[in-house]
Amino acid sequence: MPDNPQPSEMPIRGDEDPFTLLAHDAPFPDGAVVPPIYQTSLFTFADYAALEASFSGNNRRPVYSRGDNPTVMEFERRVAALEGAEAARGFASGMAAISAAVLSQVESGGRVVCVRHVYPDAYRLFRKLLPRFGVTVDFVDGGDPDAVAKALPGASVLYLENPTSWVFETQDLPALTALARREGVCTIIDNSYATPLYQKPISHGVDLVVHSASKYLSGHSDTVAGIVAGRADLIARINDLTYPYLGGKLSPFEAWLLVRGMRTLPLRLQRHQESGLEIARRLKDHPLVARVLHPGLNPPALTTLSGYSGLFSFEVTEAVVVPVFIDALRLFKIGVSWGGHESLVMPALAGIRQAGGPSSMIDFGVSPLTVRLHVGLEGVSDLWADLSQALERAAGP
Numbered sequence: 001m002p003d004n005p006q007p008s009e010m011p012i013r014g015d016e017d018p019f020t021l022l023a024h025d026a027p028f029p030d031g032a033v034v035p036p037i038y039q040t041s042l043f044t045f046a047d048y049a050a051l052e053a054s055f056s057g058n059n060r061r062p063v064y065s066r067g068d069n070p071t072v073m074e075f076e077r078r079v080a081a082l083e084g085a086e087a088a089r090g091f092a093s094g095m096a097a098i099s100a101a102v103l104s105q106v107e108s109g110g111r112v113v114c115v116r117h118v119y120p121d122a123y124r125l126f127r128k129l130l131p132r133f134g135v136t137v138d139f140v141d142g143g144d145p146d147a148v149a150k151a152l153p154g155a156s157v158l159y160l161e162n163p164t165s166w167v168f169e170t171q172d173l174p175a176l177t178a179l180a181r182r183e184g185v186c187t188i189i190d191n192s193y194a195t196p197l198y199q200k201p202i203s204h205g206v207d208l209v210v211h212s213a214s215k216y217l218s219g220h221s222d223t224v225a226g227i228v229a230g231r232a233d234l235i236a237r238i239n240d241l242t243y244p245y246l247g248g249k250l251s252p253f254e255a256w257l258l259v260r261g262m263r264t265l266p267l268r269l270q271r272h273q274e275s276g277l278e279i280a281r282r283l284k285d286h287p288l289v290a291r292v293l294h295p296g297l298n299p300p301a302l303t304t305l306s307g308y309s310g311l312f313s314f315e316v317t318e319a320v321v322v323p324v325f326i327d328a329l330r331l332f333k334i335g336v337s338w339g340g341h342e343s344l345v346m347p348a349l350a351g352i353r354q355a356g357g358p359s360s361m362i363d364f365g366v367s368p369l370t371v372r373l374h375v376g377l378e379g380v381s382d383l384w385a386d387l388s389q390a391l392e393r394a395a396g397p
């Protein structure tokens with residue numbers, strides 16, 4: 001073992017085939033093919049000189065795991081490489097990453113411009129928490145560059161999510177980032193849906209990319225985690241202003257699970273894409289389905305997505321009783337989240353029936369007839385058989 005634990009020095013290049021990048025590792029200590037889990041809160045120093053060298057900033061070496069941890073750094077290096085980012089910082093959850101990124105860029109009296117229909121908890125962060133600190137948030141139609149251009153002057157952050165949650169509206173990233181750059185506005189995008197394999201926002205001018213790593217990066221529904229990637233100076237700003245004090249650090253074991261899960265990310269996404277598109281096309285042709293909200297059906301002329309994942313929504317016709325449909329499903333389990341091996345279903349109806357106000361699902365562009373699916377890794381004909389029998393049962397005799 002090295003005297004000072006360090007992340008492996010393997011150069012990771014963003015231009016490498018992601019299959020190679022994620023499967024091929026330099027050997028770790030003793031020739032291990034998997035990085036060790038540094039399950040430790042602190043890292044001691046051999047002597048006073050080593051302590052001083054570290055504290056004076058002459059070498060970056062782990063000191064305490066609320067700061068750097070070598071296993072977490074393995075995860076950060078991989079995501080940075082895939083995103084084509086100079087640096088990345090892991091977090092305890094996607095929301096920890098989102099809040100730390102946004103809070104590093106705003107101050108009292110400032111303003112955020114946010115595309116409509118973003119992830120519901122990000123929306124609530126903007127609606128409920130930021131106004132308490134004197135930050136206002138304007139929601140705009142991200143599909144309308146003129147509306148975004150009008151809202152931008154004087155803002156400090158443009159918050160994007162492409163495609164958006166639940167309704168999967170897309171944005172023209174190069175156009176919006178050019179507008180933001182002209183106004184000196186920092187752009188932050190939630191890239192959880194596409195992952196860096198199917199969308200590389202930094203190459204389209206985005207400043208900071210956030211992920212819920214709980215979804216496809218993990219891929220196994222066994223961890224909650226997040227990450228922010230971007231220019232070194234912007235990540236340094238997060239490290240300076242928010243990360244140490246909000247304290248939402250990623251644990252070494254969760255990072256180890258993420259490094260393991262990501263090895264199969266390209267393979268899993270191919271399968272989610274294929275099965276998701278197949279199910280979406282069949283639903284589109286089904287007489288009990290009113291419309292399908294999948295960014296791969298009728299794609300806009302200009303898109304920065306190079307692939308689609310297994311998440312999309314559809315609306316059933318009035319003939320379908322949504323709770324009966326949900327209960328008739330056998331393979332699609334009822335549950336939040338997505339991105340794992342398993343297929344999931346979420347009706348918008350339950351959220352709509354919750355108390356109104358900012359938590360109302362209506363704000364997210366859905367109707368009581370909207371149902372979201374995550375198409376997992378199961379056999380696509382089994383999944384289709386499950387959906388079609390449930391639709392028929394829910395439409396009654």
Ligand SMILES: *Cc1c(COP(=O)(O)O)cnc(C)c1O
Binds near residue numbers: 190213225
């Ligand atoms: C789940 C999710 C988040 C939040 O991530 P957590 O890891 O649950 O905190 C953010 N954005 C999107 C699009 C998500 O689906």
